[in-house]
Amino acid sequence: MTRFFVLLRRELGATFQSFGFWALLALVSGYTAFFYSQSLEARGFDMDYALIDIRNWLFILTMIITPLLTMRLFAEEKRSGSLELLMTAPVSDAQVVLAKFGAAAIELIVFLAPIWVLHALLAAFFSSTPDWGRLTAVTVGMCGAGFVFLALGTLASALTSIQLWAALLGALLNTCLTSLGVLRNLFPTDSALYRVFAYISLDLHLRSALTGIIDLRDVVLQGTLVALVLFWTVRIVELRKWK
Amino acid sequence: MAHDPPSPPSAPLGFEGVVGYLSSRRRSGAWGLTARQMIRVQRLFKRFGGFEALKGIDFHVAAGTSVGLLGENGAGKTTTMRILSCFIAPTSGVVEVAGHPVVFESAAVRENIGYMPESVPIYGNMRVEEFLRYRARLKGVSAKSVRRAVDEAISKVDLTSRRRSLVQVLSKGLRQRVGLADALVHRPPVLILDEPTSGLDPSQRREVRELIRDLRGEHTVLVSSHILPEIETTCERVVIIHRGTVAASESIETLKHRYSEDRFRVAFFPSEIDVELLLREVPDVRLEKFEASGQHGLGHALLASPDGGASRHAVIAQLVSHGVRVHELTGVERTLEEAFLKAIQGEDVP
Numbered sequence: 001m002t003r004f005f006v007l008l009r010r011e012l013g014a015t016f017q018s019f020g021f022w023a024l025l026a027l028v029s030g031y032t033a034f035f036y037s038q039s040l041e042a043r044g045f046d047m048d049y050a051l052i053d054i055r056n057w058l059f060i061l062t063m064i065i066t067p068l069l070t071m072r073l074f075a076e077e078k079r080s081g082s083l084e085l086l087m088t089a090p091v092s093d094a095q096v097v098l099a100k101f102g103a104a105a106i107e108l109i110v111f112l113a114p115i116w117v118l119h120a121l122l123a124a125f126f127s128s129t130p131d132w133g134r135l136t137a138v139t140v141g142m143c144g145a146g147f148v149f150l151a152l153g154t155l156a157s158a159l160t161s162i163q164l165w166a167a168l169l170g171a172l173l174n175t176c177l178t179s180l181g182v183l184r185n186l187f188p189t190d191s192a193l194y195r196v197f198a199y200i201s202l203d204l205h206l207r208s209a210l211t212g213i214i215d216l217r218d219v220v221l222q223g224t225l226v227a228l229v230l231f232w233t234v235r236i237v238e239l240r241k242w243k
Numbered sequence: 244m245a246h247d248p249p250s251p252p253s254a255p256l257g258f259e260g261v262v263g264y265l266s267s268r269r270r271s272g273a274w275g276l277t278a279r280q281m282i283r284v285q286r287l288f289k290r291f292g293g294f295e296a297l298k299g300i301d302f303h304v305a306a307g308t309s310v311g312l313l314g315e316n317g318a319g320k321t322t323t324m325r326i327l328s329c330f331i332a333p334t335s336g337v338v339e340v341a342g343h344p345v346v347f348e349s350a351a352v353r354e355n356i357g358y359m360p361e362s363v364p365i366y367g368n369m370r371v372e373e374f375l376r377y378r379a380r381l382k383g384v385s386a387k388s389v390r391r392a393v394d395e396a397i398s399k400v401d402l403t404s405r406r407r408s409l410v411q412v413l414s415k416g417l418r419q420r421v422g423l424a425d426a427l428v429h430r431p432p433v434l435i436l437d438e439p440t441s442g443l444d445p446s447q448r449r450e451v452r453e454l455i456r457d458l459r460g461e462h463t464v465l466v467s468s469h470i471l472p473e474i475e476t477t478c479e480r481v482v483i484i485h486r487g488t489v490a491a492s493e494s495i496e497t498l499k500h501r502y503s504e505d506r507f508r509v510a511f512f513p514s515e516i517d518v519e520l521l522l523r524e525v526p527d528v529r530l531e532k533f534e535a536s537g538q539h540g541l542g543h544a545l546l547a548s549p550d551g552g553a554s555r556h557a558v559i560a561q562l563v564s565h566g567v568r569v570h571e572l573t574g575v576e577r578t579l580e581e582a583f584l585k586a587i588q589g590e591d592v593p
Contacts, residue, residue, distance in 0.1 A: 081364035090353040241332040
């Protein structure tokens with residue numbers, strides 16, 4: 001376990017020391033604040049409706065930001081050759097994959113944090129009473145979807161040594177997975193295929209979060225997808241040994 | 244009563260092969276190596292797609308010794324080292340480091356080795372001390388001992404004045420030292436160094452060479468290089484790999500004697516007799532160079548012979564019996580380069 005945390009710390013250190021990360025965070029936070037204020041104004045300062053808008057924005061943001069957070073995880077190590085140094089240390093491939101994914105997950109949470117800050121500011125300075133429960137459910141739902149995207153991005157990064165390709169492939173996988181849910185509309189609502197596509201639709205699973213509910217089925221789906229994709233990633237990282 | 248270790252699987256490691264090999268090793272109680280062998284490589288094969296990089300190589304490295312892995316570019320040195328450090332897996336064969344097979348106990352192997360890859364890929368955005376602390380913790384050094392371990396490694400490679408420097412601003416030579424400190428930081432019994440002096444200037448090369456020489460005894464060192472004088476000064480034994488096979492594996496002195504001829508130079512006073520013809524008549528002696536009159540008015544001849552002393556006597560006897568006055572006869576040192584070339588070419592060196 002110590003080695004996992006050593007790796008996690010190193011990954012976080014590398015990200016938090018980079019100017020690019022803070023620049024991106026500032027940009028995203030600024031735009032989120034602007035978007036939220038516009039939404040509040042348009043919705044007559046009804047925070048419940050504004051939360052629906054912000055949830056949509058956060059979903060798009062998560063789709064865009066996750067490939068950027070994961071693109072360098074393995075691609076950069078492969079390009080610079082440091083993967084050889086890393087993999088010849090006494091750590092397992094699974095520990096490396098999990099630590100890199102864990103670091104990316106923490107970074108995503110940092111990107112989602114500004115929405116909490118905005119709500120706290122509204123509560124402090126405008127005497128509004130945000131629905132903290134719904135906000136928590138939305139954040140948890142967003143994290144769940146985001147973690148699936150991060151896992152796909154980690155897999156993409158393990159497949160190439162070029163960061164740009166990793167980011168593009170990650171974005172493509174995110175889009176494909178999100179589009180799968182839309183395919184349900186091709187089938188009658190009472191058909192089995194409709195139910196299958198509806199079940200794997202990340203977007204539909206986020207809807208329950210808006211009502212303030214953390215549905216265990218959503219958590220199971222997202223958890224399963226993350227575990228499955230990370231398992232493939234470990235296998236791909238291990239492949240270098242047997243090529 | 245000790246049992247002999249079972250023969251390693253010679254076929255590619257399929258499921259049955261793996262299970263059979265493991266159980267036979269357990270039955271024989273011969274899981275580890277003999278105390279004297281820290282690295283054992285037996286019938287090692289590695290195939291990359293259709294290309295066979297290693298074709299059944301065998302060698303071993305005794306504890307506390309340093310062995311040089313020699314070979315031309317593409318001979319299979321780096322592949323062998325990558326297998327020993329568990330970065331890639333063998334296609335078949337037995338590879339054991341510090342008593343642990345690299346395929347089945349890869350984590351234990353990696354705990355026992357300090358590996359320095361050829362290009363020394365170190366994170367440029369970290370400071371030397373920070374990088375070594377990170378690596379020490381990753382290699383299992385406890386939080387309490389990490390400072391001492393890092394200090395020791397830094398002082399061993401003489402990086403004390405640069406411990407706060409960012410890795411990316413260091414020269415190549417200093418980076419090599421950081422790589423070496425990384426390999427040493429957890430005090431592993433086995434050091435595997437792939438081309439540790441490549442790209443260094445002569446003075447940096449000498450420093451690294453001296454450092455490696457100092458590590459002998461305390462660590463078992465396997466170092467690869469194609470710079471032969473370097474191997475000659477740092478290693479006791481060499482393993483020559485040529486096109487994926489072991490062309491020779493022995494001590495440097497034995498190798499020189501086995502693969503290089505006895506060479507000697509004869510200086511003689513000018514004579515009216517055809518000395519060149521006389522020397523050509525001596526059996527088992529090859530005349531490599533002849534100069535009837537050269538420096539200080541003396542004639543010079545460079546001769547080579549496979550049987551050493553006897554030929555030297557025969558040359559002297561031949562010249563003296565024909566009235567040629569010999570000024571001196573001096574031996575020419577045998578070189579590892581000559582032995583290496585002969586070992587890989589299997590023919591005489593011009």
